Amino acid sequence: MKLQNMGKRLAVLSAALVLSAAAVVTVWAKTKLDTVSEVYWNEDEDNDSKQTEAVWEAVEDANQYEVALYRDESRVAVVKVKGTKTSYNFKRKMDKEGEYSFRVRALAKDKSKEYSDGSWSEYSDGLYISEARAEYNKTGKEVDTSKEGPGMPKGTEPSPLGESAQQPSGGQAQGGGAAPSEGQWLQDAAGWWYRKADGTYPADSWFMDPASGKYYMFDGQGYMKTGWIDWENKRYYCDEKGTPSGAMVTGAYTIDGLEYQFDNSGALVDDTLPGGSPS
Numbered sequence: 261m262k263l264q265n266m267g268k269r270l271a272v273l274s275a276a277l278v279l280s281a282a283a284v285v286t287v288w289a290k291t292k293l294d295t296v297s298e299v300y301w302n303e304d305e306d307n308d309s310k311q312t313e314a315v316w317e318a319v320e321d322a323n324q325y326e327v328a329l330y331r332d333e334s335r336v337a338v339v340k341v342k343g344t345k346t347s348y349n350f351k352r353k354m355d356k357e358g359e360y361s362f363r364v365r366a367l368a369k370d371k372s373k374e375y376s377d378g379s380w381s382e383y384s385d386g387l388y389i390s391e392a393r394a395e396y397n398k399t400g401k402e403v404d405t406s407k408e409g410p411g412m413p414k415g416t417e418p419s420p421l422g423e424s425a426q427q428p429s430g431g432q433a434q435g436g437g438a439a440p441s442e443g444q445w446l447q448d449a450a451g452w453w454y455r456k457a458d459g460t461y462p463a464d465s466w467f468m469d470p471a472s473g474k475y476y477m478f479d480g481q482g483y484m485k486t487g488w489i490d491w492e493n494k495r496y497y498c499d500e501k502g503t504p505s506g507a508m509v510t511g512a513y514t515i516d517g518l519e520y521q522f523d524n525s526g527a528l529v530d531d532t533l534p535g536g537s538p539s
Contacts, residue, residue, distance in 0.1 A: 290368075290372070290373070290374060290375060290376045291321075291374060291375050291376070292375070292376045292377070292378060292379075293319055293321060293322055293366040293367075293368055293375055293376065293377060293378035294319045294320065294366065294378055295319075295365070295366075295378050295379045295380070295381055296316050296317055296319055296325075296363075296364045296365065296366060296378070296381035297317050297381070298316060298317040299314070299315070299316045299317075299362065299363060299364055299381050299382065299383075299384040300315055300316075300384055300385065301313065301314065301315070301384060301385065301387050302314075302315055302347070309349070309351060310349070311387075312349055312350050312351040312354050312387070312389075312397065313347055313348070313349040313350070313351075314327060314329075314347060314348050314349075314350060314362045314364075314384065315346065315347045316346050316347070316364045316381065317346065318344065318346050319366035319378060321368075321375055322366035322367065322368070322378070323342075323367055323368055323369040323370075323372070324340055324341060324342040324343065324367045325340065325341045325345075325346070325364050325365070325366055325367060326338065326339075326340050326341075326364065326365050326367055327339050327340075327341060327348050327362055327363075327364050328362060328363055328364075328380075329350050329353055329354075329360065329361075329362045330360065330361050330362065330363075330383070331354075331356060331358040331359070331360050332358045332359055333361075336353065337350070337353045340367070350362070351397045352397060352398065354389050354394060354397050355394050355395075355397050355398040356389075356394050357389060357390055357391040357393075357394050358388075358389060359386040359387070359388050359389075360386065360387045360388075360389055361383045361384045361385065361386050361387070362383070362384050363380050363381045363382065363383050363384065364380070364381045365377060365378050365379060365380045365381060366378035442457055442470070442471070443455060443456045443457055443469075443470065443471075450481070450483055451483040451484060452483065452484040452506065453478070453482045453483050453484065454467060454469070454476070454478070454484075461478075461482045462476075462478045462482065463478050463479070463480055463481065463482040464478065464479065464480045465477075465478060466478075466491075466508075469504075469507075472504055472507070474504055474507035474508065475507065475508040475526060476498065476506055476507060476508065477489050477491070477496070477498055477508065484498075484506045485498060485506075486498045486499065486500035486505075486506050487500070489508075494527040494528065495527065495528040496508055496509075496522070496526045496527060496528065497509050497513065497515060497520070497522065497526075497528070499513075499515075508526040509522055509526065510522050510523070510524055510525075510526050
């Protein structure tokens with residue numbers, strides 16, 4: 261009798277071991293979802309509200325996606341996006357100044373016997389949100405576009421420090437209220453920029469000030485650049501100490517005690533370099 265009971269117990273134990281082994285095999289047999297291969301911020305420059313939208317490549321067989329948002333390398337939010345959607349607008353969550361990035365991973369269906377969650381993607385490129393833009397993201401107000409400034413949302417004040425609105429050389433000041441009938445120079449914490457009469461501003465390009473006829477170079481955010489400028493395989497110089505300040509120079513010009521020659525377009529004439537190329 262005792263042998264019979266022992267046999268039954270061994271049979272039950274063997275069955276349990278078989279089931280456990282089967283479960284382990286089932287777990288290890290799951291296919292891990294692919295890692296999201298491409299993540300980026302929406303590049304629709306014509307739609308301001310889309311610029312805070314995270315976008316990523318779809319992963320086959322993903323049930324949903326987990327998206328983590330970071331500000332200055334610290335995680336600030338995590339959301340789950342269901343279905344086949346491959347984007348999420350973090351606008352309302354980007355409510356503080358800082359450098360934002362995100363990453364994504366594909367998730368399998370709960371209790372899936374076939375797939376397991378994928379690994380986290382690489383981090384996206386950084387997207388800088390200014391203090392003014394952060395406030396705009398939080399309130400979502402539609403405001404006067406005539407106060408638009410470089411790197412700032414429509415309607416934010418271009419001169420948060422209350423600095424004067426005038427030409428960089430110290431010319432006649434203009435009011436900072438409604439958009440002027442002509443363009444005007446404005447300065448904020450990041451530097452000088454030029455607001456045209458229609459409320460827009462030059463960025464990542466040369467621009468001629470119609471008041472002075474002088475040329476200026478602006479960076480991608482719309483702020484005036486000075487010093488040596490490399491542009492389309494040629495070198496130019498914009499002197500922040502010149503008159504007017506920041507304007508492109510032409511002709512013979514002394515820089516740091518050395519004389520250089522620039523043609524009428526502002527390009528450096530190579531055969532006039534004193535002792536080598538300037539740094």
